[in-house]
Amino acid sequence: MDNVYFVRKIINIIFIIVSFTLISCEGGPSFKNLEYENLSIEYFPTDDVSDDHINQVKKWYKVAADYWFKKDSKAFNFFSPSYIAIIGTNAELARKANKEFCEYDDHIINKCSWNNNDNVFEEYALNGSAAVTSIRARDGYHLIIMSSSKPSPGELHEYPYIIFHETFHTYQKSYISLSDIEPSSENTDKLNGKYSGDHEGKVTWWAEGTANYLAQLLYSRQPEAPENWFKEKMRRWLEREKVNGLPVKEEYLNSNVDLHNWEFGNKGYVGRYVGDWFIAYLVNEFGEESIYEFYQVLPDSNFEDTFLKIYGKPYKVKIKEFNEFFKQENDELLKIIRSLGEDTNVFVISHKGEILVDKFLRTLKFEKINDFRLTIHIHDSKAVSRSKTSFDSHSTGHIYITYISCNDEQRY
Numbered sequence: 001m002d003n004v005y006f007v008r009k010i011i012n013i014i015f016i017i018v019s020f021t022l023i024s025c026e027g028g029p030s031f032k033n034l035e036y037e038n039l040s041i042e043y044f045p046t047d048d049v050s051d052d053h054i055n056q057v058k059k060w061y062k063v064a065a066d067y068w069f070k071k072d073s074k075a076f077n078f079f080s081p082s083y084i085a086i087i088g089t090n091a092e093l094a095r096k097a098n099k100e101f102c103e104y105d106d107h108i109i110n111k112c113s114w115n116n117n118d119n120v121f122e123e124y125a126l127n128g129s130a131a132v133t134s135i136r137a138r139d140g141y142h143l144i145i146m147s148s149s150k151p152s153p154g155e156l157h158e159y160p161y162i163i164f165h166e167t168f169h170t171y172q173k174s175y176i177s178l179s180d181i182e183p184s185s186e187n188t189d190k191l192n193g194k195y196s197g198d199h200e201g202k203v204t205w206w207a208e209g210t211a212n213y214l215a216q217l218l219y220s221r222q223p224e225a226p227e228n229w230f231k232e233k234m235r236r237w238l239e240r241e242k243v244n245g246l247p248v249k250e251e252y253l254n255s256n257v258d259l260h261n262w263e264f265g266n267k268g269y270v271g272r273y274v275g276d277w278f279i280a281y282l283v284n285e286f287g288e289e290s291i292y293e294f295y296q297v298l299p300d301s302n303f304e305d306t307f308l309k310i311y312g313k314p315y316k317v318k319i320k321e322f323n324e325f326f327k328q329e330n331d332e333l334l335k336i337i338r339s340l341g342e343d344t345n346v347f348v349i350s351h352k353g354e355i356l357v358d359k360f361l362r363t364l365k366f367e368k369i370n371d372f373r374l375t376i377h378i379h380d381s382k383a384v385s386r387s388k389t390s391f392d393s394h395s396t397g398h399i400y401i402t403y404i405s406c407n408d409e410q411r412y
Helices: 003-011 051-068 091-102 106-112 121-127 158-176 185-191 205-220 229-239 248-255 268-286 289-300 303-311 315-326 330-336
Strands: 041-045 082-086 130-132 142-146 345-348 362-369 373-380 387-392 402-405
Touching: 041 051, 041 091, 051 082, 051 158, 051 205, 082 091, 091 106, 091 121, 130 158, 142 158, 158 185, 158 205, 158 289, 205 229, 205 268, 229 248, 229 268, 229 330, 248 268, 248 315, 268 289, 268 303, 268 315, 268 330, 289 303, 303 315
Parallel strands: 041 082, 082 142
Antiparallel strands: 130 142, 345 402, 362 373, 362 402, 373 387
16 A cells, blocks of 8 residues: 555644654564552462562452553553462461461451451362452452462463462452442342343353453463464364363254353363353454443443443344354454454554664654654665655644564555
């Protein structure tokens, strides 16, 4: 496409930005903000946990907090206090850390015994796994428990994504805390879709599906994530995880049980992993931002009406449509799984374009001169020479815009 034509199109949607966020074509967004310092976070490691393990948890929790816990969010005051227990494998040391946690301050002492958090650490020392065992609206805090197995901190890609998963559960519970419902466990779970089935049991598809999908998506944007990690993770839920000897996808489609009716329990992860795919299906149609919009609307409504408002149809209807989509061949399904990778074009709009030129393949710099002439400097790091063109503009102000393409193909 002609560069001048492209510039004229861009000028119609110019944004004037006084600061910039650096976006790397190699690893996805790199977020740097000060929200984390405005949160109240305390760590409770057991004595048999290594410094490296503790630092892993701190590192990845900060990534998640910086991404999801924005200061301008109406739920910001509910994102903390967060207490993060890092549990080893020694049951006695877990009990000791649990006692120290419950005696940390009066705020916790008054809640610890009756919400069963006074003896929960030992369970995770013995059995592994991770969880959020608190309800922010009821308890006044979040308690995230990260153990040393299922996964272990040595599983370099699994462990960060599980930290993200549990952190997103605190995001969910923070928004639910804005509701005027009685903050019981049952009411909180209803609002978060855990009682959306055609029975009295709790179901996994929405609360776990959103946490799983968004955690995987966020980790796929980190420099540490292997190429195609996200897509291969989603393929795993289709092919590798098995129930009764069948891949999860086949187990689900053969069951004739709709997604909203898969309960927690022995087969709960069918609902969880297929729920992961349902969220991918929604994000493909409505965008990632729709999940956050859902939780922003939820406190003033209920689960069913919020879903209808955000996605235009009742959730049971949307699940029926998803079921038809899900019958496709796996390679067709995987086409909707996208992360920020080498085939993604990124626009960075900045007044500091000079420091970005060497970091990206292509850069367009728009410079307003003497309130009249707009000069465009086009830099291609793979080209031998740079080009420059100018045309008249009658707009006012002083503007610099940087355009970056992350691959060789220019898509405008």
